[in-house]
Amino acid sequence: MAHNNPWPDEGNTGHIWDEDLRELDNPPPLWWMLSFYAGFIMIIFYSLYYPTIPLTNASGEFTKGMADWTQVNEYQEDFKVLNDWRTAKFADKEEQLAALPVTEILKNEDLKSYAIATSKALFGDYCAACHASGGAGIPGFPVLADDDWLWGGSIAQIEASIANGRIGNMPAKGMMGNLTDQEISDVADYVIALSEGRGDDAAYSAGKAVYSKGMCVACHGPAGTPMAPTGAANLADGIWRFASDRDSVVSVIAHGVNVKKNGVHIEGTRQAVMPSFKERLPNADVNIKRLAVYVHSLGGGQ
Numbered sequence: 001m002a003h004n005n006p007w008p009d010e011g012n013t014g015h016i017w018d019e020d021l022r023e024l025d026n027p028p029p030l031w032w033m034l035s036f037y038a039g040f041i042m043i044i045f046y047s048l049y050y051p052t053i054p055l056t057n058a059s060g061e062f063t064k065g066m067a068d069w070t071q072v073n074e075y076q077e078d079f080k081v082l083n084d085w086r087t088a089k090f091a092d093k094e095e096q097l098a099a100l101p102v103t104e105i106l107k108n109e110d111l112k113s114y115a116i117a118t119s120k121a122l123f124g125d126y127c128a129a130c131h132a133s134g135g136a137g138i139p140g141f142p143v144l145a146d147d148d149w150l151w152g153g154s155i156a157q158i159e160a161s162i163a164n165g166r167i168g169n170m171p172a173k174g175m176m177g178n179l180t181d182q183e184i185s186d187v188a189d190y191v192i193a194l195s196e197g198r199g200d201d202a203a204y205s206a207g208k209a210v211y212s213k214g215m216c217v218a219c220h221g222p223a224g225t226p227m228a229p230t231g232a233a234n235l236a237d238g239i240w241r242f243a244s245d246r247d248s249v250v251s252v253i254a255h256g257v258n259v260k261k262n263g264v265h266i267e268g269t270r271q272a273v274m275p276s277f278k279e280r281l282p283n284a285d286v287n288i289k290r291l292a293v294y295v296h297s298l299g300g301g302q
């Protein structure tokens with residue numbers, strides 16, 4: 001920097017480098033100054049319009065600005081736009097779902113695929129906790145993706161299962177509750193043999209006799225295949241509703257399924273309750289049909 005200013009009248013700041021490189025004191029161009037002041041005005045406007053100043057107002061909330069803008073409001077407005085668009089786009093499909101019985105929905109390929117596509121999230125929210133995603137089943141809860149049905153695999157039966165719920169009942173120790181431990185053990189062996197196609201072996205004749213005495217026939221049918229879908233498991237098909245190990249089979253026969261005393265499940269009984277969804281699902285009329293079509297499509301619909 002120089003101590004002598006060789007250009008005293010030029011309006012420089014007196015800062016001079018490398019002999020002749022000087023800092024001048026010119027005003028900025030007018031256009032620049034105008035935008036600069038406009039920026040200030042905008043700041044004032046912004047800070048009044050949007051929530052800027054973190055002060056509390058009379059009701060103890062932070063100041064929200066004149067626009068009452070929040071991120072949540074903005075999200076909700078955008079979401080509403082999307083939802084309105086979606087509702088309008090699919091309005092006729094939804095109307096058809098509401099108007100037609102499930103049997104008709106099933107016949108209409110287009111409507112059927114729409115019902116299936118729109119069921120997945122619903123199934124995840126309301127059903128997958130017990131039936132696993134895709135209806136694959138969780139131990140203790142039935143698989144929905146096979147053709148082994150407790151309550152029937154027609155679309156109407158599936159719809160009824162979802163709408164009204166299902167509670168399977170099996171008494172403990174046979175219909176009369178009078179089987180001895182030995183008899184329970186024999187009939188368990190017989191039932192396991194049945195599931196493996198060896199029910200007629202002479203070795204299981206004692207168990208077979210207990211099967212009649214305990215009136216297992218009434219629910220499970222003469223050879224382990226229930227005659228009507230009343231919730232009783234098929235004992236002859238090798239697919240186990242609960243578990244295939246002998247201890248589990250003995251335990252089901254000894255303690256039954258959903259056996260209650262004073263309104264409470266007794267110790268050891270299998271709890272098998274499918275809740276009713278008539279009142280649980282939003283927009284239940286349409287959503288039960290949608291889910292019935294979806295479950296029917298999982299592979300085992302009849």
Ligand code: HEC
Pocket residue numbers: 123126127128129130131140141142144148149150151152153158161162166167168231271272273274275277291292295
């Ligand atoms: C709290 C657990 C639970 C939830 C949640 C649940 N289920 Fe079930 N569901 C069961 C049980 C347990 C059974 C078997 C009832 C029985 O053993 O008789 C069952 C049975 C069924 C059946 C009959 C299966 C058959 O073999 O006949 C259908 C269909 C069904 N559920 C569909 C659904 C759908 C669809 C949803 C969702 C809206 C759902 N379930 C939610 C527990 C549940």
Ligand code: HEC
Pocket residue numbers: 150167168169170171173174175187188191210211214215216217218219220230231232233234235239240241242243249252253257272
């Ligand atoms: C009143 C009807 C009824 C009678 C009587 C009955 N059961 Fe059952 N049983 C059921 C039902 C219902 C289920 C399945 C419950 C479910 O899945 O919710 C079942 C399930 C079973 C299971 C479990 C099957 C599996 O796949 O895990 C076995 C084993 C069984 N019963 C054996 C017997 C034997 C042996 C007798 C006779 C001593 C008998 N049951 C009598 C209704 C009955």
